[in-house]
Amino acid sequence: MDRNRLELTPDEMRDFGYQVVDILVEHFYSLPDKPTGKTASRPALEKLIEMPVPTKGESYDAVLQDVLQHVTDNVMHLDHPRFFAWVPSPSNFVSVMGDLLASGFNVFSGLWLAGAGAAQVELTTLHWLIQLMGMPQESGGLFVSGGSVANLTGLTVAKHIKLNNAIEQAVVYFSDQTHASVERALKILNFAPHQLVKIPTDTHYRLNTKHLKRQILKDRKLHKRPFCIIANAGTTNTGAIDPLEEIHEICKQEDLWMHVDGAYGAAGMLSQEGQQLLKGLSHADSLTLDPHKWLFQPYEIGCLLVKEKEWLTRTFENRPTYLRDTQQKEEYNFSNTGIQLTRSFRALKLWMSIRVFGIDAFKDAVGHGLYLAKVAEKKIRQLPDWEVITPAQLGIITFRFSPASNSEKENDQINKKIVASMIREQYAMLSSTILDQKTVLRMCIINPRTTIEDVEHTISKLSEIGQKISLKKKIIV
Numbered sequence: 378m379d380r381n382r383l384e385l386t387p388d389e390m391r392d393f394g395y396q397v398v399d400i401l402v403e404h405f406y407s408l409p410d411k412p413t414g415k416t417a418s419r420p421a422l423e424k425l426i427e428m429p430v431p432t433k434g435e436s437y438d439a440v441l442q443d444v445l446q447h448v449t450d451n452v453m454h455l456d457h458p459r460f461f462a463w464v465p466s467p468s469n470f471v472s473v474m475g476d477l478l479a480s481g482f483n484v485f486s487g488l489w490l491a492g493a494g495a496a497q498v499e500l501t502t503l504h505w506l507i508q509l510m511g512m513p514q515e516s517g518g519l520f521v522s523g524g525s526v527a528n529l530t531g532l533t534v535a536k537h538i539k540l541n542n543a544i545e546q547a548v549v550y551f552s553d554q555t556h557a558s559v560e561r562a563l564k565i566l567n568f569a570p571h572q573l574v575k576i577p578t579d580t581h582y583r584l585n586t587k588h589l590k591r592q593i594l595k596d597r598k599l600h601k602r603p604f605c606i607i608a609n610a611g612t613t614n615t616g617a618i619d620p621l622e623e624i625h626e627i628c629k630q631e632d633l634w635m636h637v638d639g640a641y642g643a644a645g646m647l648s649q650e651g652q653q654l655l656k657g658l659s660h661a662d663s664l665t666l667d668p669h670k671w672l673f674q675p676y677e678i679g680c681l682l683v684k685e686k687e688w689l690t691r692t693f694e695n696r697p698t699y700l701r702d703t704q705q706k707e708e709y710n711f712s713n714t715g716i717q718l719t720r721s722f723r724a725l726k727l728w729m730s731i732r733v734f735g736i737d738a739f740k741d742a743v744g745h746g747l748y749l750a751k752v753a754e755k756k757i758r759q760l761p762d763w764e765v766i767t768p769a770q771l772g773i774i775t776f777r778f779s780p781a782s783n784s785e786k787e788n789d790q791i792n793k794k795i796v797a798s799m800i801r802e803q804y805a806m807l808s809s810t811i812l813d814q815k816t817v818l819r820m821c822i823i824n825p826r827t828t829i830e831d832v833e834h835t836i837s838k839l840s841e842i843g844q845k846i847s848l849k850k851k852i853i854v
Contacts, residue, residue: 517686611642621657
């Protein structure tokens with residue numbers, strides 16, 4: 378080891394690397410038998426991890442042991458087959474190796490001159506996604522960190538192309554189920570709160586187009602400038618899909634931009650069932666999706682697709698003198714299509730995993746998630762004292778423990794305690810949300826390695842916990 382050169386010997390690099398690969402292989406294959414992961418208090422972790430800046434180096438063996446004992450031992454495993462909270466990230470080992478290669482070669486994918494091979498892989502992978510999403514051949518896009526930045530980038534394009542950045546009097550419409558990243562993006566883009574109009578949803582938690590039409594008409598009479606409708610292709614709460622074809626027709630009639638947030642749900646297009654549910658998705662002017670969700674990639678890889686690739690360069694291209702040697706006509710510089718100049722080689726993992734497994738395997742994996750959510754719904758409907766709030770859609774189901782003998786507030790508290798108990802037990806992980814002012818449980822079931830037994834045993838455990846809490850309440854009373 379030569380510390381002054383920040384360099385290990387070849388033998389040390391091999392030893393260190395083999396140790397890490399062995400750890401990862403063990404993690405992937407033993408994960409179903411492990412807890413879903415745990416968390417720890419900040420004071421507890423400060424005692425374990427906080428230290429003065431090291432002046433002398435330690436052995437990589439010692440540091441690796443600290444990582445395993447104090448860091449990875451205090452995380453949730455979002456790739457666990459029984460992790461059903463939020464929107465999981467199932468990941469796969471081929472993509473992990475892709476990330477290792479991209480990081481190891483330290484690929485700079487912002488400029489063609491610095492990473493021509495990387496740029497062509499990204500272009501190819503984007504063409505695959507454009508085709509899978511049914512978008513026009515002239516569409517373009519780029520990979521970003523995740524859905525939040527994809528929404529920000531897409532809405533920046535909409536603002537530039539549709540408004541020429543003149544946002545005064547402009548109005549943006551979206552439903553009350555839209556992801557929080559949308560409001561954050563619009564805030565960054567300097568839209569004022571009064572320019573963001575939340576449209577109520579219908580009984581299926583989809584954007585109410587009748588209300589939307591009335592609101593657009595009202596705003597035009599007030600001399601405002603309706604400019605964009607943001608549609609959901611799978612809401613985080615329930616997996617609801619806004620009426621995309623109807624929204625497209627409204628956008629055509631009113632000359633509005635159609636942005637679709639399909640962070641996890643757009644991948645449903647890989648299945649025949651999903652294509653029926655997501656009819657109209659291909660009409661989006663801009664579409665976001667997260668391969669690190671339902672395309673089974675490790676963090677971070679989000680994606681923005683736009684109907685015309687030139688929109689990206691018209692919005693973001695600049696030519697500083699210090700990059701004048703990189704601006705050749707036949708080259709494609711991703712730094713001119715988004716926010717980042719320095720950007721990692723995110724496309725490699727998705728490109729490699731699709732090549733190794735084949736797109737048919739991805740289609741089957743998406744279909745598996747759709748099927749398991751229906752299995753969960755059937756199981757819940759068979760249980761006494763449980764009700765399905767929203768049926769299985771795009772891999773998500775919401776439900777609630779609600780004995781008729783309890784008040785709604787009492788059932789709210791019990792459902793919160795059920796989640797807390799599951800987190801403590803670490804057998805499975807799920808999350809809660811609020812629908813119609815009620816606390817409900819939700820399961821997002823998209824991991825291709827999740828089994829029917831995983832789903833059914835988790836629901837049985839939920840039922841047992843609910844009954845115990847309810848019985849305890851009655852005894853105390």
